[in-house]
Amino acid sequence: MTDEKKRSMFAVLASLLAARGWRWRLAPLAAALSMLAFSGGAGAKDCYFEDCGGSNNSACWLGEGVRWCQYSVINGTNCRYHQVNVYNHTGYGAVNTAWQQWNYPPVGPANSVFLKTDGINNYNHDIDYDWAYYGYTGWWGYATWSSAGGCFTRGSGHVRLNRTYIEGNYNRQLITANHETGHEIGLGHVCYCTPGAPVMIPCLNCGNSNVGSCDAQGAAAIYPNCQ
Numbered sequence: 001m002t003d004e005k006k007r008s009m010f011a012v013l014a015s016l017l018a019a020r021g022w023r024w025r026l027a028p029l030a031a032a033l034s035m036l037a038f039s040g041g042a043g044a045k046d047c048y049f050e051d052c053g054g055s056n057n058s059a060c061w062l063g064e065g066v067r068w069c070q071y072s073v074i075n076g077t078n079c080r081y082h083q084v085n086v087y088n089h090t091g092y093g094a095v096n097t098a099w100q101q102w103n104y105p106p107v108g109p110a111n112s113v114f115l116k117t118d119g120i121n122n123y124n125h126d127i128d129y130d131w132a133y134y135g136y137t138g139w140w141g142y143a144t145w146s147s148a149g150g151c152f153t154r155g156s157g158h159v160r161l162n163r164t165y166i167e168g169n170y171n172r173q174l175i176t177a178n179h180e181t182g183h184e185i186g187l188g189h190v191c192y193c194t195p196g197a198p199v200m201i202p203c204l205n206c207g208n209s210n211v212g213s214c215d216a217q218g219a220a221a222i223y224p225n226c227q
């Protein structure tokens, strides 16, 4: 394995550790693990060193215990949908693709979350997506939010995409947008590598950029379809 390849893997590993910003700041251990990631080898079981290591690392999906609680009812049915107002302040089309993939997972069950933009260029959205050359921070994407009573606080979601690492690489943009959006709708990390592995794996050495079956199952559990 070339040094270049190692660097890219380590960057991913650290990036996804840091992506859950709230936990990153709360857990000094995460910093130590990040150092480990930068000095250790890369491979599927690197996931073991992430914050999802331990007893839950082989789960299909894990919830963060928070969801977007607002909903509307589809006329003439009992079906609810949870519309989340989003805005893409970046130049990455992958963000819009990520919304589409979570709304309509390519594989796996349907759900009732509905990420939709009002097209208004301000920072009052439930989730605003920014990009910048944040530098060699160790993270590709970074998701933050606040919540109360198990519900995301409306307008509190913020995703930062680090152009330093993902500029010019669509797959990196897509998995980062998918992964951070997964956090923003209530999904945490899982850790295993199989074909079609979830985007909620906190390292990218499994090679999947699209919302997978387990991701879809998680979204459907948090936002049951036509509940």
Ligand SMILES: [Zn+2]
Binding pocket: 016, 017, 019, 020, 179, 183, 189, 202
């Ligand atoms: Zn993450």
